[in-house]
Amino acid sequence: MKPDFSKGLLPAVVVEEGTKEILMLAYMNEEAYEKTLETKTTWFYSRSRRGLWNKGETSGHVQHVKSLYLDCDQDSIMVVVQQVGVACHTGEKSCFHNKVL
Numbered sequence: 001m002k003p004d005f006s007k008g009l010l011p012a013v014v015v016e017e018g019t020k021e022i023l024m025l026a027y028m029n030e031e032a033y034e035k036t037l038e039t040k041t042t043w044f045y046s047r048s049r050r051g052l053w054n055k056g057e058t059s060g061h062v063q064h065v066k067s068l069y070l071d072c073d074q075d076s077i078m079v080v081v082q083q084v085g086v087a088c089h090t091g092e093k094s095c096f097h098n099k100v101l
Contacts, residue, residue, distance in 0.1 A: 001070055001074065002074070003028075003030075003033060003070055003074050003075065003077060004073070004074045004075050005029065005030045005033075007075070008029070009027040009028065009029055009045055009047070010027065010028050010029075010033075010075055010076060010077055011025060011026075011027060011076050011077070012025070012026050012027060012028045012042075012044065012076075012077040012078075012079055013025055013076070013077070013078045013079070014026065014042065014063060014079045014081055014087065015078060015079070015080050015081070016080075016081060016082075016083050016087075017066045017067075017080050017081060017082050018082075021093075021094055022094060022096055023063075023081070023083060023087035023088075023093070023094045023095065023096075024087045024088065024094065024095040024096075025095070026042075026044040026045075026055075027044060027045050027047060028043070028044055028045060028077060029045040029052075031043075031045075031052060032044050032045050032052055033077070035052070035054075036065060036068070036079070037068070039054075040064060040065045041054060041055065041056070041062055041063060041064060041065060042054070042055040042056075042063040042065060042079055042081060043055070055087075056084065056085070059085065059089075060084070060085060061083070061084055061085030061086055061087065062084045062085075063079070063081035063082070063083055063084070063087070064081055064082040064084070065079055065080070065081055066080045066081060066082055067079075067080040068080070
């Protein structure tokens with residue numbers, strides 16, 4: 001089974017293996033997906049930088065991929081990881097730390 005990249009970037013939800021906490025949401029193109037499978041670390045496509053980035057490459061906050069799932073339409077990806085350090089660039093464990101309700 002392979003993701004359907006025919007419509008462009010796909011959302012990738014990153015979940016911590018032990019706690020099942022959602023750490024972040026990013027986007028993958030086919031190249032980022034293939035590099036993630038190959039290296040067992042997360043790769044994403046940065047829309048702002050218009051290029052690939054390997055999570056933790058400069059910060060050291062690497063995500064080791066433990067499993068990867070596709071949704072029923074093969075157009076969304078869930079990446080289960082072992083997080084080293086924090087996931088958010090702000091220093092928070094998860095990017096979802098701004099409670100609204």
